[in-house]
Amino acid sequence: MTPQQLRLLDTLVPALPSRAILTDRSVIAPWETDWRDRWHGVAPILFEPGTVMEIQAIVAAAAREGVPLVPQGGNTSMVGGATPPASGEAVILSLRRLNRIRSIDGDGGLAVAEAGVILADLHDAAASHARRFPLTLGSRGSATIGGLVSTNAGGTQVLRWGTMRGLVAGVEAVLADGSLYEGLAALKKDNRGYDLNQLLIGAEGTLGIITAATLRLAPAIQARAVAWIGLATPDAAMRLLRRFEAAGNAVESFELLPAESLHAVLTHIPGTRPPLAGVHPWHVLVEAVTSDPAAPPPAAFVEEVLGAAMADGIVTDATVAANEAQAEAFWRIRDSISDAERATGPAAQHDISVPVEAMPRFLIEAAAACDARFPGTRASGFGHLGDGNVHFHVRAPAGADRRRWLAEEAPAVTRFVDDLVVAAGGSISAEHGIGQMKLHELERLSPPPRMAALRAIKRALDPAGIFNPGKLVTLAPSGAGE
Template sequence: MLAQQLAPGAIVTDPDAIAPWLIDWRRRWHGRAALLLQPRDTAEVQAIVVAARSLGVPLVPQGGNSSMVGGATPPADGSAAILSLRRINRIRRLDPAAGLVVAEAGVVLADLHAAALAQGRRFPLSLGAKGNATVGGLVSTNAGGTQVLRFGTMRGLVAGIEAVLPDGTLHEGLAALKKDNRGYDLDQLLIGAEGTLGVVTAASLRLVPALAARAVAWVGVTSPDAAMALLRRFQRATPALESFELLPDESLAAVLAYLPDARAPLAGRHAWHVLLEVTADAAGDDPAALVEAQLAAALDAGEIGDAALAQSEAQAEAFWRLRESISDAERATGPAAQHDISVPVEAMPRFMVEAAAACDARFPGTRASGFGHLGDGNVHFHVRAAPGTDPAHWYAEQVPVVSRFVHDLVAAAGGSISAEHGIGQMKRAELERLGPPARLHALRAIKRAFDPGQLFNPGKLVALAPDRGSE
């Protein structure tokens, strides 16, 4: 019966065709599924949800399958079907004057960037997985990326959402109303819910003017504290500081070894590196002059060791390629315990140094370091296994112990164990252990209210007791 309601090719049972979608990006989570469903529009999603509900079959929504926490991987028991949103990939409307675009869930981020640029606008969120990540996944994980410093996360860029709820009804919230006081904000509940409350099928997204110019610089500094001082210098000088990324020299070294044609931006060695970008939205503004002046003043004051201002778009892209290749480069160097964490911005420099030292002391032979978005207090804190460590033993035995230690440090600093990647299945137990009771109670209550049958993305984000009654 369901087959009659769906377009040809929507129901996939071939194990070879399903296999690529059973493993997460980090290749740590391996699921099973006998069925892959590929609807072409929202109506087909509704039909699938209604059928799945009647049969009691859980659904795992999936976009680009680029989750860092196993958030789009089906459970290992094979009980769930994969609901792929990749075919729902139209840009329904792009209004340059209003600064809005309505993009379906399967639209790839890089394609959204190109469509907006063709109309003299841009969508101000970018990340290393822009060639795979989709709008639905970005909304469902409240993605951040490298431009949060100026524009915020997806939560601030979403103006409205269309989503199919677990009972098959459609939340029609694409109107992008500036003011709406009809009670709870369903859009905001769905953002960051990781597909556990509804299947996002489209979103109204805010656009900003296309760049008139940008200045990208690579800076060598002695410490995270020095990087923080540089950040504050630029924030005092301009509101157009769009990105401010910090990475240790060892991360740069890993990328240079990984990319055969890559070159170090600076001569000599520097303990830490900053990649910053200042932009201009209006013709005639000169961000390069501002950046050059601020870097010269910082150099004269002894606040930085050296700096290189990109002299072309190609060089600017080369700088960004170094930053965006860190995760791939570190994955190639061997197993690691990877943490996406945040602490208050002012506390981050000290945390990066002290937490790395604490991990190195607690786990001899490992090497800990952090890199990422210093300006918004979010870094990716990795503890790499000692050379020669068996990956299977590391992930099964050591990573849980290491992560518990790191998360305890984060909690003691008043931070979050998930800054932008979500909870998925990787961090669910740690959220249960460290999450404030009021937050956990609310998460469970909301999940039960929306999805009492626990059919949407089972095993992710929040665990419910077998008893589906009230707590």
Template sequence: MEPAGRRTGWQIARRLHYAARMSRPHAPDPLLLDRLGALLGPQGFVTDPDLVTPWLTDWRDRYRGETPALLAPCSTAQVVEVVRLAAGARVALVPQGGNTGTVGGATPPADGSALLLSLRRMNRIRAISAEDNAVIAEAGVILSDLHDAAAAIGRRFPLSLAAKGSATIGGLVSTNAGGTQVLRFGPMRALVLGIEAVLPDGSLFDGLATLRKDNRGYDLRQLLTGAEGTLGVVTAAALRLVPAVAARAVAWVGVPDPRAALALLRRLEERTGEAVESFELVPDNALALVLRNIGGARAPLSEPCPWNVLVEAVGTAGGPDPRDALEQTLAAAIEDGLVVDATLAANEAQAEALWALRESISEAEKIDGPSLKHDISVPVSEMPAFLEREREQIEARYPGSRIIAFGHLGDGNIHFNLLPPEDAPRRPWIAEHGAAASALVHDRVAAVGGSLSAEHGIGQAKLDEFARLTDPVRLNALRAIKRAIDPLGIMNPGKLVPLASGGEDQ
């Protein structure tokens, strides 16, 4: 045998390929299942199809998997032992939180080769402090419950989204969730102070310190945030809190076009400083879907406008009243022709009703029928032109199709969704045109320096497009990190990290 230093590149590649093949996950055997059942007990080891089946399909009903068992540990110690046993048997695990993701990232493979690892029973808030402005929450804590806990001590957790009643902290961390307050506070990554996670070999990374400064080399906290469960199982997170809102003002504003919407945002920022936390763009066709499909929804303005924005400005105790500043700025914008019409919520009930219109868009789309979803981001300055130009060109390319583009204009993230023609059967149309239409959208996004995944992640839905459009240097770095931390390839295989040509990478 030749010394390692004299091996050719072909020999080294062959050895790596062989090692990768040897490390592919195995199917669970009865002995492993028996050990896991004894460890977790009847509440934590679930095989009843009636209890398991609801968790085998993603939120959009695009992917369906199978699993021999759903594992539901109730403590970090149990997660450690689960991962240790799975690693010893080389069996894959698919971590799952509230199962509210939109890219199939928490759905097990269809061949039943992986075990579904639910963190929902780990739902304790371990510590919360107004002095530290921090909370330590386990992975299964539901976002709305975290909001309530923070409010009880005069603080708040400044991330919210439509699925707040079912989305869990572990899932939000693992997908680097965005939501409606990224404009001021950033995505989940900006709010994570520390992480506790079980790594693929069963070792425990205890990084829950609520330090604001910690300069000890590579930041494993940031590496695990957004990793979609491919590098380990997040069991708890230390999160940043901010002062509670003393007053808020919510307005629904009709504007002629996206350019006017962005100009309005910049004017509001000049007049109110950091008071504006949410600035959501809603086209008339998205609002029409909500009014048609969601019971109790009412039009916010007397006459439809081609584009709308939902604005929320907040104030803290002792600060200026956000309502006065918002009302004065909108009145001036109407006089200047920047705004067509506006309504300002008079109370909390009206404010929540306006927010319900925005947060019901995805549900209204789902009720309406299948469509092509694109969670894109482009530079904020490019967004108005992109929306106008690409909407026109794509609808012309696919006659009768309709673009519904809504979302977080202030941070450059828009949900750019394509609905098939009204007279076409939707699923057959998507089967025939969907791949090419989505590739066209992603090509146009890439041409202006944007991203095909702004806040929803890659999962399994975007693997091929991610591989097609991403710099090889970036892809190789992702694969190297995956191989280094998860050499057996057992953590959520088939998600986030595209295989290299030949399929040798996990």
């Protein structure tokens, strides 16, 4: 431990319960590595506070001693955003024990959940009040509310409900001096200057430690229809999406994936089966819902749109799930794509977005450009067509050594892909954040005024730089002093 860390312990050991301070290396070790096994750090101390006041004490003491803190929830970051630096200078501040759902207002459609609440638990709690929290993703069994807010998470329902930013009505957070920002009130109108809630959402723990959030709930689903659709091109998928949108607002999810992604799931995920007969170059998973028990069943709406699309040659084949088990089987395929593609070998993975109308062309042209530029690789994309979010993967040549390829070859692939994204008017991070994975690319590709503004905000709210060092934004450009 550094002298500063030892002084931090001297201050906090008498002030906190023993349960809140961990120094056993065997206990800390699993939390020093991200779940993808890409980033490895060192943290001599892991704090696990159980109350907001304990977090305030930790932050205030860390600020006095100059000890950086890495906030961590479910440790499901896709970009190394919750992994401590390898230098050992930082300690981990876990929010997992701050896991109470403070309140649920079913009539008002609001829930107040602490940072350590697991997403699936919030789903269950909302359901007990005939409500739901309309954000779902594959890691819902381990992702926490604090992490979802801090990364402005997306998921499969953004088409209708937007990202986490649109679902958060208020935020509570501990600031860099240990003071508490109390912004949980769900005000419809509030013009008191800069919106601190919105600054903290998506800041990846670099401006404050989110301790709780007020979240918007939606009415419970009364009925849903889930369909699997085969088509020839992404352009056909876009035409189908526009037809669904023109017919009403019942569609919540519209997921597009190529044949190779489906093949990977069927090959590597036990118990999965092809939803359709025959071979289709592209596939769409669509879900439509209703919260009105008196409304017509959404299956009728879906079948009507699909019937017309098939008659017009937009769709080549389709099936609507006959029951909940089949609907869940369809979704299991979509949720298993990342696991299946990892099983196929190393890949440079990119969470990117482009203008929605440009997504079909980008999927085809970017994949062809990568295959030509990096012989032996295989590129493809899948994702949320309605919001332009592409999960674009470039798989290494067959037989490539995983660690060597990721370290030596993948960075050039990523720069090439990111350049294509910027040329298309898109973003190099759609829903996973910047973390440490995209830190240098953000600096390389962002206009100087944008980076200057980000650094000014960081200096203002975290002048000592103690919150999540090496993530999202540095206080000086890479290689420069300050």
